[in-house]
Amino acid sequence: MTHRYQLTGMTCGSCEAKVKSALQAVENVTGVEVSKTDNSATITMDKHIALSDFQNAIGGTESKYQITAIHHDETAEQTRGWLQTYKPILLIFAYITGISLLVQLGSGRFDGMQWMRHFMAGFFLTFSFFKMLNMKGFAESYVMYDVLAKKIPAWAYLYAFVELGLGISNLIDFNPLITNLTTLIVMSISILGVLQSVMNKKKIQCACLGSVFNLPMSTVTIIEDALMIAMSATMLITIL
Template identity: 65%
Template sequence: MTHTYQLTGMTCGGCENKVKNNLLILPEVTGVEVSKDSQSATISMDKHISLSTLQDALGGKDSKYQISAANHHEAVEEARPWAETYKPILLIFGYVSALGLLLAWNGNSINLMVFMRIFMAGFFLTFSFFKMLNLKAFAESYAMYDIVAKKFSAWGYIYAFIELGLGLSFALNLAPTTVNWITLIVMTVSILGVLESVLNKKKIQCACLGAVFNLPMSTVTIVEDAIMILMSAGMLILM
C-alpha cells in the first residue's frame, strides 16, 4: 500500500535525503519519495505504519521534521485496523465455512468431503460474482501480477468464468476428480503470481474480489489460494 503524508521541516536537498533514508530504515517501508517544495512524503509499505512510528523514525516529536496525515482519507487509513481492511474476505470465509459445516453435519459428526465441496462451491461462486460485476477492471488488475495474464491478457476474462464453472461444478458435485484436478492446477498457477508480488514487495491491489473492494496484495491472498490448493489436493487423496 502507498500513502502520501504532509511532511514539514525540509528546507534543502540534504533534508530530503535524510528524511528518505530515515524512513527507509523501517522494515515495513519499501519505497519513499519526498519533496521539500510540496512538503510531502509518499511512502510505500508492506502494511500500514502508524504516524507515531513514522515520526519516531524522523527523530521523535521534537524533531524539526513533522509528519501528519495529508487529508481525511489518510487520517481514516491511519486508524484502520487489519481486520477492517480484510473484512470482506473474512466475512466471506466465515459465511461459506458456516454453510459448509451446516450442510456437512451428519448426526454427531461432520462429513469432511461434503464440507470441503460446499466450501469450495461457495468460495468460487462468491469470488466469481464480484469479478463479474466489472469484468474488464478485474482483467486489467489481474494482468498486473498473474504470470499467465501478464502474457495473455484474455486470461483474466477466462479465469473469471473458470471460477464460475468450478463453483457450479462443486455445488452440483459434477466430475469431482476432474474438477479437483483443474482447481489444483489453476490455483497453483494463480498463487505463483501472488507469491512473486508479495516477496518482491510490490504495491498492487489484489483482484481476488474483482474491482469492488480495494484490498492490498498480501499474505492473506496467499493463504486464500493455499486453502483452495490444499482442499482440492485433500479431496483427490480422499477419493
Template identity: 60%
Template sequence: MTHQYQLSGLTCDGCVAKVKKLLSSIEGIQSVDINPTRDEATIKMENHISTVKLKLALEDYPKYQIEEKQRATPLTKSFEESEKTWFETYKPILLIFGYITSISLLVQFNNSSFNLMQWMNHFMAGFFLVFSFFKLLNLNGFVESYQMYDVIARKLHVWGYLYAFIELGLGLAFLSNFQPYITNLVTLIVMSISIIGVLQSVLNKKKIQCACLGAVFNLPMSTVTIIEDALMITMSGAMLLMMHY
C-alpha cells in the first residue's frame, strides 16, 4: 500500500537524504520518495504503518515534521480546528472538570463540616475513573497518541496499555479509600513521570494530540495538560503530608 504525506523542515538536499534514511529504516517500509519542491513524501509499505510511528522515527530531529495528507474538502479538519476558540477547543475537558468538582462538592453536604481529605479522595476518584474510561474507549488510539510524548511509552510500547488500567485502578482505590498511603504514593510517582513528557512537548512547541482523553477528542497538547497532571501531583502530595500530621 502507498500513502502520501506532507513534510516540513526540509531546507536542503541533506535534509531530504536524512529524512529518507530515517523513514526507510522503519520495519515494513518498502520505499520512500520525497519531492522537496512540494515538501511531499510518497511511502510504500507492506502493511499500514501509523503516522505516529513515522513521527517517532523523526523525533530526534524536531525540525522535521510529517503529516498524512488530507483530501481537499470545502472545509478541512485543520481549518475547522484553527477557527476554534480556546473555550471551544478545551470544552470537553472543562466540562469534565466541572462535573467532577460539582459532584465531589455535593458529597460534602452530608458532612457537618467540609472534609478536605475526603473531597480530594472523591475528586481524584472521579478524575481517574472518567479519564481512564475515555482511554479505554479506544485503547489502541490512546497508546499511539501517548507514545508521541511520554518518556516511558516511547521506549516501552506496553506502558501505554498499562497506564490506562493503572488510572482505572487508582480511580477505584481512591473511591474505596483502599490503602490511602500506597494509592497516593503511586499517584505521585506515576503522574510525576507522566508530566515530564508533557513539559518537554509543550516547551518544544510540538503540535501533537494530547492523550489525556484518549483518542475520542482531538485536544492539542498545551499548558492545560500540564495543569491537569500538576493538580494530581499536588493533591496526592498534599494527602501524603496530611497523613503524617
C-alpha cells in the first residue's frame, strides 16, 4: 500500500535526505519519496504503519519535522491494518468456536463444560499443527521470548508435542484433573514471556502459529494464553 503525507520542516536537500533515510528505516517500509517543495512524503509499505511511528522516526513530536496524513482516515487505516495482520488467528478462533458450538447443537442441549473441553481440544490441535509444519522455525522464534525455552532450548521443540497431547486429551476426555492441571501450568509459564515482551514493547514474532504466519507479539497473544488458563482453571474448580 502507498500513502501520501504532508511533511513540513524541510528547508534544503540535506533535510530531504535526512528525513527520507529515517523513514526508509521504519520496519515494513519498502519505498519513500519526499519533497521539500510541496512539503510531502509518499511512503510505500507492506502493511499499514501508524502515523506516530513515522513521527518518532523523524525525531518525535518535538522535532521541526512534522508529518500528518492526507486523504485517508488514520484510525480506519489502523483498524484495517490490525484486522489484516491478525486475520489468520481470528479465523482460527472463529472456526474453533463455531465447530465446538455445532457439537453442542447436535447434542440437543448446551453443556458449558463440554463446550470448553471441545474448544480447548480444537485450540491445541490446530496450534500444534501449525508449529509442526516448521519445528525449527517455531523453536527459533519461541526461544526469543519464552522464559522456560530460554533456559532449556529443548522445551521449544517439546512444547508443540505437549500442545498436541493436550488437544488429544481434551478430545477423548482423558483424566480431566491431570489434563487441566497440566494446561494451567504450561499456559501460565507461556504467558510470562509474552507479558514481558509486550510490556517491554519488543518487536518480535509471535510463535503461536509457528513460522507459517508473521504475527507480531501483542495483546492478542496474551488473550489466547489467558483464555486457556481461564478455561482450565474453571474446569479444575468444577472437578474439585
